[in-house]
Amino acid sequence: xxxxxxxxxxxxxxxxxxHNCGFLTCDRIASELGFGAIEKKTQDNLIAFGTYKGQKxxxxxxxSFMNLSGGPVSRLCxxxxxxxxxxxxxxxxxxxxxxxxxxxxxxxxxGHNGVKSIIEQTGTTAINRLKxxxxxxxxxxxxxxxxxxxxxxxxxxRRSFALAAQAAILWSEQGIxxxxxxxxxxxxxxGASEE
Numbered sequence: 001x002x003x004x005x006x007x008x009x010x011x012x013x014x015x016x017x018x019h020n021c022g023f024l025t026c027d028r029i030a031s032e033l034g035f036g037a038i039e040k041k042t043q044d045n046l047i048a049f050g051t052y053k054g055q056k057x058x059x060x061x062x063x064s065f066m067n068l069s070g071g072p073v074s075r076l077c078x079x080x081x082x083x084x085x086x087x088x089x090x091x092x093x094x095x096x097x098x099x100x101x102x103x104x105x106x107x108x109x110x111g112h113n114g115v116k117s118i119i120e121q122t123g124t125t126a127i128n129r130l131k132x133x134x135x136x137x138x139x140x141x142x143x144x145x146x147x148x149x150x151x152x153x154x155x156x157x158r159r160s161f162a163l164a165a166q167a168a169i170l171w172s173e174q175g176i177x178x179x180x181x182x183x184x185x186x187x188x189x190x191g192a193s194e195e
Contacts, residue, residue: 001056002172003082004029005045005073007091007114009146010063019066019145021132021161022090026059028165035059043079044072057172058082067113070121077122088128088171090164091115092145096133098153099160101167103180104129128176132157132164 006026007019014020030038035050038059045060058080062072077087091114096102106126109116119125137144149157163183171179 001058001080001082002086002088003058003060003077003080004088004090004168004172005060005062005069005076007066007069007089008061009066010061014146016148017146018092018134018149021092021134021157021164023061024157025090025130025132025161025164025168026061028161029168030059032165033057033169043076045076047076052169053173055172067117069114070117070119073118074121084122084124084127088130088168088176089115089118090130090132090168092134093131094134094136094141094145096131096135098133098135099156100133101160101164101183102131102133103167103171103176103184104131105176105180128171130164130168130171130179132160 004026006022008014008023009019026038030036030048033050033052035048038046038048038061040047044064045062048059050057060076062069064072077084091112093110093112095110105128108125109119115129118127134145167179167183170182
């Protein structure tokens with residue numbers, strides 16, 4: 001089994017904010033693969049199960065706030081006995097231009113509190129990531145990531161979530177190297193390259 005975690009903050013207040021790129025992409029994956037809504041509650045996550053090309057796949061949205069994501073991630077992986085190498089974390093990234101994607105095989109938290117919590121709770125930096133650029137904060141970082149997408153960027157992000165869903169699906173089928181080769185090096189949307 002593989003697990004795709006989309007990071008975000010629970011509740012309607014945060015539903016359409018920049019910090020919820022992971023939730024929104026996970027919902028897109030569930031829709032594209034016909035898994036149904038991500039709504040079953042277990043181990044502090046909302047989840048949906050399915051199979052894609054013979055591979056069992058679990059989609060999960062941690063139901064803690066972003067800076068406490070590590071607990072739900074580590075508990076769900078332990079519950080299902082899934083190795084961290086079979087996990088993909090999808091999250092927003094301030095260092096990438098709006099809508100740009102970048103896949104990584106592990107690394108530092110890059111200043112992202114959700115990723116920081118995951119590293120602390122799992123004890124490893126070797127977890128696959130799919131970052132979705134939201135651009136640098138134009139004002140207070142906390143206010144910026146918790147603000148809604150501006151009207152002029154909504155279509156850009158819709159396209160990015162669709163592309164990110166395709167990248168995550170490819171990861172589930174062929175692994176991180178194949179997904180990086182397809183979505184980083186070829187830069188299907190705006191100049192992403194591997195860090």
